[in-house]
Amino acid sequence: xxxxxxxxxxxxxxxxxxxxxxxxxxxxxxxxxxxxxxxxxxxxxxxxxxxxxxxxxxxxxxxxxxxxxxxxxxxxxxxxxxxxxxxxxxxxxxxxxxxxxxxxxxxxxxxxxxxxxxxxxxxxxxxxxxxxxxxxxxxxxxxxxxxxxxxxxxxxxxxxxxxxxxxxxxxxxxxxxxxxxxxxxxxxxxxxxxxxxxxxxxxxxxxxxxxxxxxxxxxxxxxxxxxxxxxxxxxxxxxxxxxxxxxxxxxxxxxxxxxxxxxxxxxxxxxxxxxxxxxxxxxx
Ligand code: GUN
Numbered sequence: 001x002x003x004x005x006x007x008x009x010x011x012x013x014x015x016x017x018x019x020x021x022x023x024x025x026x027x028x029x030x031x032x033x034x035x036x037x038x039x040x041x042x043x044x045x046x047x048x049x050x051x052x053x054x055x056x057x058x059x060x061x062x063x064x065x066x067x068x069x070x071x072x073x074x075x076x077x078x079x080x081x082x083x084x085x086x087x088x089x090x091x092x093x094x095x096x097x098x099x100x101x102x103x104x105x106x107x108x109x110x111x112x113x114x115x116x117x118x119x120x121x122x123x124x125x126x127x128x129x130x131x132x133x134x135x136x137x138x139x140x141x142x143x144x145x146x147x148x149x150x151x152x153x154x155x156x157x158x159x160x161x162x163x164x165x166x167x168x169x170x171x172x173x174x175x176x177x178x179x180x181x182x183x184x185x186x187x188x189x190x191x192x193x194x195x196x197x198x199x200x201x202x203x204x205x206x207x208x209x210x211x212x213x214x215x216x217x218x219x220x221x222x223x224x225x226x227x228x229x230x231x232x233x234x235x236x237x238x239x240x241x242x243x244x245x246x247x248x249x250x251x252x253x254x255x256x257x258x259x260x261x262x263x264x265x266x267x268x269x270x271x272x273x274x275x276x277x278x279x280x281x282x283x284x
Contacts, residue, residue, distance in 0.1 A: 002253075004255075005258070009149045013145060014054065014057060021060065030061050032060065044097075050265055054269055084110075094108070108121055114279060115275055152223055156180060161183065201219065203218065218246055
């Protein structure tokens with residue numbers, strides 16, 4: 001069994017982005033990311049701080065818009081429209097979840113698809129389905145980088161995704177399909193789940209249940225990618241996979257923390273760089 005080092009793969013992506021950013025700067029282009037956060041959700045504040053830090057690390061311009069909980073839909077919409085029009089902002093990200101009185105769908109639909117570095121806009125979701133995309137949603141894109149880092153060829157393999165969210169499960173299945181895996185999406189209503197997961201050469205767990213995947217659900221030598229971020233019975237951070245119980249059965253496995261987590265922001269940096277290049281007429 002080998003542990004996939006998400007921190008190392010993530011660092012390599014950021015170094016690549018930083019190098020390209022330095023080259024763009026010589027042409028007078030500085031990629032710019034606007035991050036909107038509404039309210040005081042502590043987890044969101046940590047994510048946003050980490051996104052800003054990453055921007056600084058790779059050499060981007062970043063601007064944070066921390067709006068009060070009392071912000072109205074009209075105010076939020078007006079900000080997105082203003083950012084759509086700004087030449088120095090190439091990427092716009094509205095941190096989710098939004099406070100209950102605000103409609104995240106309305107905000108996502110307003111973001112210019114060319115600046116939608118989360119790839120949540122229906123136009124970008126559609127391009128992913130077709131396989132003709134500029135941006136990939138950050139978490140599934142990060143998972144693909146991790147799978148590539150193992151050297152395992154996805155082509156022809158049986159891949160099983162547990163979870164069907166718009167942000168992870170569904171696009172994850174598409175990306176695996178684009179690389180010619182035979183893909184099955186499973187979820188909370190799937191019957192005889194273990195019979196399906198036991199056939200997986202590649203298993204991606206994104207169901208949001210602590211230590212849900214156990215050794216008896218795995219094929220020997222499977223590649224296991226754990227997208228989960230949960231707390232166990234002792235309050236300790238853990239994934240959707242029971243790491244200790246399954247690790248000797250896998251060929252490769254991602255830990256939690258230190259697996260998929262670090263990749264997500266690196267892929268956001270990659271998307272922002274791509275957005276800046278395209279908006280400046282440079283091929284992404
Ligand atoms: N909240 C949790 N994950 C994400 C993400 O990837 N993008 C945004 N905008 N909000 C999130």
